[in-house]
Amino acid sequence: MLQNGIDPKHWKLAIFYYNPDEPKLFVPKRTGIPFILNFARPVAWVIIGTIVALIAVAFAVNNRSWS
Numbered sequence: 001m002l003q004n005g006i007d008p009k010h011w012k013l014a015i016f017y018y019n020p021d022e023p024k025l026f027v028p029k030r031t032g033i034p035f036i037l038n039f040a041r042p043v044a045w046v047i048i049g050t051i052v053a054l055i056a057v058a059f060a061v062n063n064r065s066w067s
Helices: 042-060
Strands: 027-028 035-037
Touching: 035 042
Parallel strands: none
Antiparallel strands: 027 035
């Protein structure tokens, strides 16, 4: 059964959408936030990597000793 026009077989671990045949970067989510990244698109991994890197830098700067 298609939900929001998206086949359930493309959902990994029930929260990650991965469909290499889908050209869109953002696809409708099943519930909650209206859209989610299509992790089959390389740019989705760049976005996630950038977010993780920014968080890591923020922690590193925050924990830096200024003595």
